[in-house]
Amino acid sequence: MPAVSSRGRGRRAMNEINMVPFIDVMLVLLIIFMVTATVITPGSINIPTAGQSSKQPDKRIDVMIDAEGKLSLGGELKEKNITEKEAVAAIKTALADNPEMPVMIAADSDLRYQQVITMMKQLREAGVQRVGLSVK
Template sequence: MAEINVTPFVDVMLVLLIIFMVTAPLLTAGVPVNLPDSRAAALDQDQEPITLSIDETGRTFIDETEVPEAVLPDRLAALAGGGDQPRQVFLRADRTLDYGRVMRVMGELNRAGLNRIALVSVGQE
């Protein structure tokens, strides 16, 4: 018989597809933050955004790396990099945080030249 039976290959690929579909949403949020609700739609992205998270205790994270408040302006300036178009920043802040804490971080983002800021919330269906 000179033919290859592709049915087992298709079965394996479908199982792998299901596994990736189930695990992919679990990999996006690295820092547990209790986000507020919103009815806004998701944004279309050209390049990979910077994710800045503030947890319920006020600790600041860039992607999944904790950044002390004293070092935050330098790290943001390094991320801005002076490109032709400022990078998109997703700001994820816990709903129990003080408004002033979130505004201080937004001020540091603005001073670093990162002024394309999107506030992340939990969408309602």
């Protein structure tokens, strides 16, 4: 039954919404979401594997980064234990004749991801057009 006010001449119904049931429902929903948020555990990341390409390039430059972060060059260039700047300079001079030659980065699975991204960035800034990641 709506609330009734006795102001003035007659009895009139007041147009008010009772907020108590709405607040009760919202508090129950809040509690339910808080409890379920603690129960749900985030899933592990499943990194996809890449298939083999149909044809390997005849000439390519391999940049190999081991678990300690040491760089080695393979493929067309054969150098071991060099710095990133030396590797980028050697790759840049090797690509002067053939700028379309691909550069593949092969990194150890225990290596920090940031080192691979840094190497890719340096190669891109040096003007290497085709940079790829080597996978199993």
